[in-house]
Amino acid sequence: MSFQFLVDSVKQQQQISLFRQRTVISEQFDNQIIIDGKSYLNFSSNDYLGLNNHPDINNALKEGANRFGTCASASSLITGYNYAHQALEETVCEWLNKPRCLLFSSGFAANTGVIQALAKNNIKFCLDKLSHASLIDSVIHDKNLFKRFAHNNYQQLDDLLEKHQDLDQIIVSEGVFSMDGDRADIVKLNQLAKKYQAKTYIDDAHAIGVIGNEGQGSSFYHLNDITMATFGKAVATNGAFITCDEEMFHYLINFSRHYIYSTAMSPAIAWATIKSIELIKKEHWRREKITELSQIFSANLDDKVKLLPTTSSIHAIVIGDAGKTLITANKLKSKGIWLTPIRPPTVAKQSSRLRVTINSNHKEKDIIYLAQCINEAII
Numbered sequence: 001m002s003f004q005f006l007v008d009s010v011k012q013q014q015q016i017s018l019f020r021q022r023t024v025i026s027e028q029f030d031n032q033i034i035i036d037g038k039s040y041l042n043f044s045s046n047d048y049l050g051l052n053n054h055p056d057i058n059n060a061l062k063e064g065a066n067r068f069g070t071c072a073s074a075s076s077l078i079t080g081y082n083y084a085h086q087a088l089e090e091t092v093c094e095w096l097n098k099p100r101c102l103l104f105s106s107g108f109a110a111n112t113g114v115i116q117a118l119a120k121n122n123i124k125f126c127l128d129k130l131s132h133a134s135l136i137d138s139v140i141h142d143k144n145l146f147k148r149f150a151h152n153n154y155q156q157l158d159d160l161l162e163k164h165q166d167l168d169q170i171i172v173s174e175g176v177f178s179m180d181g182d183r184a185d186i187v188k189l190n191q192l193a194k195k196y197q198a199k200t201y202i203d204d205a206h207a208i209g210v211i212g213n214e215g216q217g218s219s220f221y222h223l224n225d226i227t228m229a230t231f232g233k234a235v236a237t238n239g240a241f242i243t244c245d246e247e248m249f250h251y252l253i254n255f256s257r258h259y260i261y262s263t264a265m266s267p268a269i270a271w272a273t274i275k276s277i278e279l280i281k282k283e284h285w286r287r288e289k290i291t292e293l294s295q296i297f298s299a300n301l302d303d304k305v306k307l308l309p310t311t312s313s314i315h316a317i318v319i320g321d322a323g324k325t326l327i328t329a330n331k332l333k334s335k336g337i338w339l340t341p342i343r344p345p346t347v348a349k350q351s352s353r354l355r356v357t358i359n360s361n362h363k364e365k366d367i368i369y370l371a372q373c374i375n376e377a378i379i
């Protein structure tokens with residue numbers, strides 16, 4: 001039978017506890033989700049600042065739809081770039097203190113679109129070992145294009161950069177690592193870039209909104225050559241942006257195929273995103289709440305529960321075996337806690353984990369309850 005691989009591959013995933021399927025969320029309010037008529041406390045959401053469904057953002061979305069439409073109806077270089085996009089780009093530039101911004105329909109598209117456009121030019125990318133799938137997928141087709149350095153190992157990165165200094169090099173890392181929750185040393189990365197006349201490309205998907213005095217992510221610590229961030233997490237809308245300088249901006253508009261050949265992001269969403277950024281900048285209490293709740297969480301965990309060190313919303317508890325992680329997540333589910341187990345290939349083999357996200361709309365009592373349930377579930 002042809003296409004037998006469809007059935008065989010899925011069966012194999014099931015046998016090794018790596019089968020994935022979707023879950024229908026029928027309702028969602030604050031940090032509660034309803035699945036099959038049952039309510040759960042959601043600790044797997046990337047709505048870090050609790051802004052999803054904020055009335056001001058929803059109103060801006062309606063206003064944006066009425067003024068500019070729900071759809072851009074064309075790619076940016078045809079007639080899809082309108083006032084809402086321009087205003088959002090300017091808002092981001094001012095927020096991150098960079099001259100230029102480009103919008104993409106998703107973070108995945110932005111990473112692929114930028115890196116593939118740059119990859120044509122005999123460039124060497126130096127990627128942190130824990131880089132997101134979208135970064136890896138952008139270079140993986142050509143093994144001469146990239147090198148990987150051990151996670152946050154700047155000596156190894158220095159050695160790599162030294163070895164290839166005859167080439168244009170780009171250091172690729174993340175402001176906050178998606179599955180571990182720790183951070184790259186942005187100042188160090190930019191120092192190394194300067195030393196070797198390289199450039200920095202920082203994926204701030206999990207840092208934007210959460211890190212920095214106004215939520216400007218890793219750009220609070222040092223201006224990167226290129227920063228990418230999605231609007232689909234703390235910003236609570238959709239799409240993504242990159243910031244860069246003038247030269248890079250014109251290059252990408254001319255050579256990034258994802259940018260050129262894709263419909264521009266929804267202008268209504270762009271308008272709503274401006275409102276979200278306004279709230280992110282001024283509502284400091286949201287970031288402070290994450291810190292406060294995170295401290296309560298770790299203080300209430302038993303010593304046997306090993307949390308990876310973090311100063312973000314992401315708290316990883318590595319269990320190891322995928323099957324054991326599934327069982328633990330199911331035990332928590334029976335207590336009304338939703339924690340989607342994270343398994344390979346999202347993380348390395350034998351490092352399956354519970355990835356707890358603490359958001360500013362969680363309540364102290366929920367965090368204490370979560371810690372108690374985890375203490376009981378982990379043996």
Ligand SMILES: Cc1ncc(COP(=O)(O)O)c(C=O)c1O
Nearest residue numbers: 106107108132178203205230232
């Ligand atoms: C580190 C990182 N980069 C990029 C992306 C992709 O962003 P988007 O969801 O907007 O495609 C994600 C999303 O999961 C991510 O975690």
